Amino acid sequence: MSSREPASYARAVYDSLVAALTAEGQEQLLPAVLDELVQLARSGGPTAAEVTSAVELSAEQRTKIEKDLKARYGALLDIAYKVDPEILGGLLVRVGDKVLDSTLRQRLNAVQRNMMAG
CATH class of the missing domain: 3.40.30 (Glutaredoxin)
Structure with missing residues (x-):
């Protein structure tokens, strides 16, 4: 696995997240959702x-x-x-x-x- 693959996956996940929040009119939640994702990653879920x-x-x-x-x-x-x-x-x-x-x-x-x- 090259070092670019994880970055491309992360970008795809980010783009999907932004699209989902935008579709729901909840763009303002992006920073809080990203914080939660970081906590999830650190804690193991x-x-x-x-x-x-x-x-x-x-x-x-x-x-x-x-x-x-x-x-x-x-x-x-x-x-x-x-x-x-x-x-x-x-x-x-x-x-x-x-x-x-x-x-x-x-x-x-x-x-x-x-x-x-x-």
Whole structure:
């Protein structure tokens, strides 16, 4: 692979990005999108995150969760949402290898363990 090939690929990607943003009337987003691409390249890609709730979350709830997770773990998250009635309430959040369990099921299990222990 010659040193010009990566540059020509980069140019083609850039041209496609500019064309897509222009078609949507979003040219002003180009600097922010390029910053995100640089961060993606440096980090190796977005971190997978999964948010599990007992019921479907509203768009407003999802927006708040995304804002909170991105502030805590970084802007490069690929967030998937899942519904599992078994958790009863609260949220189960997995980001990479980290787990935050604030589910009602987990709390009830903790109460049960405490009652059996003492």
